[in-house]
Amino acid sequence: MIWKAGLDRLWPDYLKRYEQVSDASFSYAQKEDGQYGVKLYRANFLPRLLRPNRRKVQCPVQVIIPKQDAYLKPQLNENLVRWTGKLTLQTLDSPHWAPLTEPEAVSRAVRDFVAAHP
Incomplete structure (x- = not known):
């Protein structure tokens, strides 16, 4: 509304x-x-x-965690590994809207993750 x-x-x-x-x-x-x-x-x-x-993915997964996020706290990511075969947690020193405030850092994290998992 x-x-x-x-x-x-x-x-x-x-x-x-x-x-x-x-x-x-x-x-x-x-x-x-x-x-x-x-x-x-x-x-x-x-x-x-x-x-x-109760579903588990078999591919590598990366979660990008903005450390200054006012809405999503790091505790939400604590048990994610149980849903994935391989989990990478990548923290960024940014707020919730990291793709807007830190686009280069987000792109670099994605690019590096993809390159590490051909």
């Missing part, structure tokens, strides 16, 4: 003030994107947290 009420207009200022995203700007797609993002969380986060599917 808050996305429909105008959060899309306030979102760039929020990102600049609280999330260190210096070049955040308004997009006409933001309202719809925000609404879809909320739907993804509703559909996946709480139901999977309460009743996780």
